[in-house]
Amino acid sequence: MAELTRYRYLFEQMVRRELRQKYQGSALGVAWYIVNPLVLMLAYYFMFGVVFTLSEHDDxxxxxxxxxxxxxxxxQALLSAAPSLLDQGALIRKSPFPREIIPGAVVTVQAVTFLVVLGLVAVITLLVRWTFSPALLLLPFVLLALYGFVLGFSLAxxxxxxxxxxxxxxxxAALLPWFxxxxxxxxxxxxxxxAAARFAMEWVNPIAPYIEAIRRILYEGHAPSLAGLAYVVVAAVLAVLAGRALFRGLQAELAVIV
Incomplete structure (x- = not known):
């Protein structure tokens, strides 16, 4: 944390650069970060909510x-983080700084997009289903845990x-069946x-408890179970610790291999 605080300006600049650079010169610019996930959601909804009705859930x-x-x-965070060190190879070879900043900036950019889109979906969901409840107070903690979980995976x-x-x-290739x-x-x-398949999908799949916890808060208006909350927190901590340990163990050769 001390190193990240010391290099926070570099981190901020990397986030700004990542936001601007990807769609630089396009008519919509950074708005594409919002348009792309919205288009994907509409396409998936058309296929699985209109063409193939897979569930009887209300709304x-x-x-x-x-x-x-x-x-x-x-x-998107994982796919964007994977080549991030190679993309910043010139900077890694020239300057000493915590290399974790690079995938961290990529994940943060995706998190900004995620929060904007989730905010739109959340407002509509709360108004349509009227699921306002004290459980909403837990949402920031679950989202923070999700960020940590994704960050740990992205470092690795x-x-x-x-x-x-x-x-x-x-x-x-793995993300398609995982999806x-x-x-x-x-x-x-x-x-x-x-029961075995249900248990595997709910607890063995590491992203599932995050989906269930956030959906339970926004869609159902209830707090996640204590087991669910414990899972998302512990999984986030373990992901960050494991990802950071692996990153620190392998980063010594980055200036040579990138």
Missing amino acids: YPLFLMVGLVIWIFFS VSVLHAHFRDVAPILS FLSPIFFAPGDITDK
Whole structure:
């Protein structure tokens, strides 16, 4: 934390640069960060909410949108973080600074987009379903835990891809089945006849408790279970510690391999 505080200006500049650079010269500019996930959500809703009706949940479009916006943040952050160290190779070779700042800035950019889109979805969900309740006070803590969880994964993915260039393609391929196995189009409770499958989707899949916790707060208006809250906090702490340990263990050779 002391190092990150010392280099906070560099971190801020990397976030600003990442926001501006990706869509520089386009008509909509940084607005594309909002347009892209909205288009993806509309496409998924059309396929699985209109063409194929997979659930009988009330206000299913909102049920679906809450899950999708979380998944898009998770997947896009990992895919963007994977090549981030290679993209900043020139800076790594020239300047000494905490290398964690690079994937951290990428995840933060995705988090900004996520919060804006989630805010839009949340307002509509709360107004339509009228799920205002004291449980909303827990939402910032769950979102902070989600950020930490994604950051830890991103640290690991970025440094591994810098050493082994197959990591990003493997990750991209793994995210597709992972997407359909996550409780986005359904709730784990919908699988009532297969307890083992329900348990795996709800607890073995690490992103599932975050989707369920946020959906329970916004869509249902209830606080997550104590087990669910404990899971998201512990998973976030473990992800950050493991990701940072792996990053620190492999970062010594970054200036040579990038």
